[in-house]
Amino acid sequence: MAQMNMIEAIRSAHDIMMDKDPSVVVLGQDVGYFGGVFRCTDGLQRKFGEHRVIDAPIAEGGIIGTAIGMGVNGLRPVAEIQFADYIYPGFDQIVSELARLRYRSSGEFFSPVTIRTPCGGGIRGGQTHSQSPEAIFAHVTGIKTVMPSNPYDAKGLLISAIESDDPIVFFEPKRIYHGPFDGDPEKPAVSWNSHPKGEVPEGYYTVPLGHADIAHPGEELTIITYGTLVHVAIAATKETGVDCEVIDVRTLAPLDVATLVASVKKTGRCLIAHEATRFGGYGAELVATVQKECFYHLEAPISRVAGWDTPYPHAFEWQYFPGLKRMSAGIRKVMEAQ
Amino acid sequence: MAQMNMIEAIRSAHDIMMDKDPSVVVLGQDVGYFGGVFRCTDGLQRKFGEHRVIDAPIAEGGIIGTAIGMGVNGLRPVAEIQFADYIYPGFDQIVSELARLRYRSSGEFFSPVTIRTPCGGGIRGGQTHSQSPEAIFAHVTGIKTVMPSNPYDAKGLLISAIESDDPIVFFEPKRIYHGPFDGDPEKPAVSWNSHPKGEVPEGYYTVPLGHADIAHPGEELTIITYGTLVHVAIAATKETGVDCEVIDVRTLAPLDVATLVASVKKTGRCLIAHEATRFGGYGAELVATVQKECFYHLEAPISRVAGWDTPYPHAFEWQYFPGLKRMSAGIRKVMEAQ
Amino acid sequence: MNKKSRLQIPRPTARPGEKPDFSYLDLAAAGSVDKPAIDARTRDLEHLSSGLVRVLDDDHNAKGPWNPGFDPAQLQVGLRWMLLNRVFDERMWQIQRQGRISFYMQATGEEAVSIAQAMALRPGDMCFPSYRNQGLFMYRGVTLVDMMCQCLSNTRDMCLGRQLPIMYHSKSGNVFSISGNLGTQYPHAVGWAMASAIKGEDHIAASWVGDGSTAEADFHHALTFAAVYQAPVILNVVNNQWAISTFQGTAGGQRRPFAARGLGLGIPGIRVDGNDLLAIYAVTLWAADRARRGGGPTLIELVTYRGGAHSTSDDPTKYRPKDEWASFPLGDPIERLKQHMIAEGHWSDTKHESLIDELRTEVTAAWKEAQKHGTMTEGPWLDPGTMFEDVYAETPNNLESQRRRMLEIEKGE
Amino acid sequence: MNKKSRLQIPRPTARPGEKPDFSYLDLAAAGSVDKPAIDARTRDLEHLSSGLVRVLDDDHNAKGPWNPGFDPAQLQVGLRWMLLNRVFDERMWQIQRQGRISFYMQATGEEAVSIAQAMALRPGDMCFPSYRNQGLFMYRGVTLVDMMCQCLSNTRDMCLGRQLPIMYHSKSGNVFSISGNLGTQYPHAVGWAMASAIKGEDHIAASWVGDGSTAEADFHHALTFAAVYQAPVILNVVNNQWAISTFQGTAGGQRRPFAARGLGLGIPGIRVDGNDLLAIYAVTLWAADRARRGGGPTLIELVTYRGGAHSTSDDPTKYRPKDEWASFPLGDPIERLKQHMIAEGHWSDTKHESLIDELRTEVTAAWKEAQKHGTMTEGPWLDPGTMFEDVYAETPNNLESQRRRMLEIEKGE
């Protein structure tokens, strides 16, 4: 076991898979010689050569489009999109091609591309370096949408993603690359060093896709969330003194309904949280699923804590970010409801 | 008053607005000389000239990108994307530029582009001529998302959209271009001729954005839907004999919450229906909103009737399409629940 | 707005009711364009993008440095497959008109493109076609019955009913799955070719788009990546003058030939008579050899004419002169090859007619056979439950339960 | 995979620790490129895309047909604004390093681009800048205080706190709002120019992207639409050799100059010394005149060097030689203009130093003033409630209630 932050864990997943499987190749902007603007691919080109770790032109559509072709020719491409905010120029290739290739060719062709991309705010990135567009991908059938919340899961899920024959969009909440974040920007930064989920095996292991994790067990209220907000939810549990069960969805699609439902049936109350814009966000699907399955167990309306329905404003990052205050207020509200 | 089908109504909206406001221009693939593959712009180039009705290259991103620039320079562009399935290459320009221009420039710049695009299945179009991607747009703040279900609304809403200083994505359910459709493909086609909503004033009028319509009043169950399924819902009301209130959302974002909530508080039961893929679909937001606002009035879980979580298969169009059978089954299920 | 618009609007030379006018087409005499060595420097190839490589001249002789010197057997192969393509298209068009399939698209007038290029490529080379490349599938071994079954969405449909007619694929034939979205296959071909290079293999990739589709982003991405990594790929632009109702000038074709589109990235472009099987074959072989030896991508513009409607949903008399095809200066690829073979002395009208008869019989037989696997109105039927498969490698729970629900509803439960 | 990869990977000529090597840059002597008439046919302009228009020679004289013949006052204007740009950048960089703004990007070494082009355009012409065009905003009347307040996201921030530092806009100055998404402004400029033509006005548009950004789809869309409709627009590629850590070869710059990218669409390209204020001015004026008279778009490649880090988040010593800029054969635009003015006899080192002092004082004063409107740590503060405005023309109900909720939570309710 080693102590790793999320960046190191992600790098390690690449390293192990590239060692294990010569068909794994990496491409993206600045990923090669430089090792990526967040350093997630640092050292890989030195080790595996510039034919397997490829600096790409600034064309997200081209990166994804060529990655699809590589996948069809037997490679297992891992493509980095520098920020999730810049994935949209590749959207057509993802939706119309990557997601539907297996289906439309009745399984004859497929392309096992993994698309990694840092998402979320909290780093003063302003509206074009802070977005969380996961809802848009979770709605697209044929791809799997993943978002880890800690180094252990990041590595294990990324290895699963690279090994999967399905296309994966793998979101990395950049606010917690270096340490967990409880949602209070005033507090000093914490590192993954002292966090149990910062303990990461150096070798190969997987965390299976399609399984949610109970990040914090509890009895009174279920908080369903993912990414950075997992840590905020746990902190709010402590702050409010409410015995919350915090569920980390991890794989957004396909969704592990059973784990959510079991928890809400037990607690009778449910709060859903994400950083993305609320309206039409992924949380809506969680509400819809939970209310359907747990209707007769619910003692209060399911509430959502989410980003406001505005772009992510640079100066009001902490007013926009659903931090500790909003999470705690959300918990109290669901608990007060009769 | 004239009898118009939806195509004629849409054409009339263009015609009136181009007459009224010389800054209105139309661009898109095949929209000019030919009048559009669905004929929605037929005759406009003859009347207004090829400088105002412009045949564009096959580049949805370019059409939307240049339309934005035209809008910034004082024009009011109406861009046609030939099929909603082909809007994705323009997605980045919509999300990153059109939707956020006003915000990021604190109101100094904006571009009043209306993007029209036919959506939905039921015409044997297969997976790339049948999609309903409205959820993806409704989640993007800064644009308004609209989908009419009949000629009267189509014309009135389109005029509102063209006049609006906000960017609009205007979905046209192509299955009902020529007539309403009750969801049973075995029945003979019906035209708008004999339908009250096919009565359309020839002149200028508007249907305001942001207002849902009660398409069919009822007391026992609220069906919230839009587009083609409005007609299926009304037919299912008759078929099941359940006294359903059918609400046509019309403007998907921003959503007219008050109308939905009032209805569900009255009926105590709610079914949500759309043609798009269920998972993460727009219906999820409707469920989330209604359950939150009407929790204490709900006598049964809110149900969704929607497209399956697969691409739209050519041969199984009628198994995929949430038609009369599925809608009726959905109604019965919600009515049976205690 | 009182002032007069100064926007320049491209216009076709003739509209319905007007006399067809192809004066805008830059032509060249057969044999007049030189054939550089395949390792020529890119900058020495620029002129090929504005010339027009032709082998068959007006007197039906094969001429010049690009003449591949086909023997009679090779000529027969070319003619046979082009004819089969045409006969098949004619029949399927009819069948659609009878309401027995939902949709169809012909390659009428453009058959030389797919057939000549399929002949020039090796079986291990991968093709990324557009919807007008049915000839590639035929030549590469997909049976007529299989193609018809795809169009019928029946129990033998290779797509299991999921795709519109004509959206074929062939894994064993190395022809990629056709997409409804224009141009998306272009970067796939480049990525496939990059992978081939990475693996140290000498297979190349080839892809096709129409003149109109060159405006899409994927065209640019493909060219950029191909140029940057010198991918072993052939990028073909089939300039059939029309994109539904929009003529090629709206994609910029009036300014410079499409073959020139890659010059700014250092990609050599060759403009070739798209109705001349021999010229296309030679140019493709040249580009394939160049790519195989590490010379990187070539962009080939095939100048041809869309002889029929865009698709069964289209009515071209609304936007172009009815008789435009007849005036097209590069003629009909089948007729031209036939006349050449007659001129060469080993073909005749009679032989030609009997070949057509033979192929018609073949197509008729295939249609009979295909229908046994189901039609739009009669069984056997595909199991609708299959629509939930292949969304993912393994069908997840939510899709399994949707499948059950769907089958219940179908049974009226 | 046993075989050796044949993929070709572009490589910069020098990495950290290696000797800078600009041998790859095709240069040309000042005055050596001809200046065609503005109504010259496009095909007669092709050579301009591979040449290098230069006016200032190594002995600091202005030479050749492109010499705009600036009088001393004009030279002063050019120098002053370039210097102001540099002095401003230096100060803002420092300020970011002190943690007083969150982010910054310099135009160091590229100042001639914005200043020369701003001088050549008319006030009614619309600019669609990239993030390295701060000089355009300065020249077009945005005050230093306003620019600083934007970087501070304070109460006077033109963006109301919504954008990262440097993402300025100026409606009155006709400079468009900067986007974080690379290249998106390019089709906007073309659309704006099309609208100008449609309205019969003679304003033109201009836009800027970096070498790396040419790979994006929007570049292709802009060129295609500009070519098809002959939009009155100037499309600039600022080739500063780097795109963060990626050198211009990865965008295809090693194969052909970026100025050649439009040739295949019939768009003339001019490659110009991007560190030569006089050459840039002349080329821009030429392209602007051509566009205004209906001659359509021009693509200008400005060959320069990114003298500093990509942004305050970047460390270029990780990927390029430390002293690369010092070896750049086209030098520093400010130094070159200064030497020219000295050579012309109306400038001196002393005058230069005192101008710098003057500008520093101006910047210092502006910074003092700017901070009065709020800093990151001290008030006054922008009202966070404003974050719900301008999402739409009118704020809808859901945003109003979110605003109320946000304010409640802020107040601890």
Ligand SMILES: Cc1ncc(C[n+]2csc(CCOP(=O)(O)OP(=O)(O)O)c2C)c(N)n1
């Ligand atoms: C992304 C996308 N946009 C629009 C369409 C609709 N469409 C189908 S074919 C076609 C014309 C294509 O013309 P061209 O590329 O010249 O090919 P051709 O049909 O002439 O072979 C259009 C606009 C589409 N299929 N995909």
Ligand SMILES: Cc1ncc(C[n+]2csc(CCOP(=O)(O)OP(=O)(O)O)c2C)c(N)n1
């Ligand atoms: C669509 C998009 N992709 C990626 C990025 C991240 N990014 C910001 S600047 C940059 C490099 C741009 O290089 P270039 O175009 O040469 O401009 P320069 O910085 O040299 O002026 C990248 C990759 C972005 N902002 N937008």
Ligand SMILES: [Mg+2]
């Ligand atoms: Mg065509």
Ligand SMILES: [Mg+2]
């Ligand atoms: Mg650069």
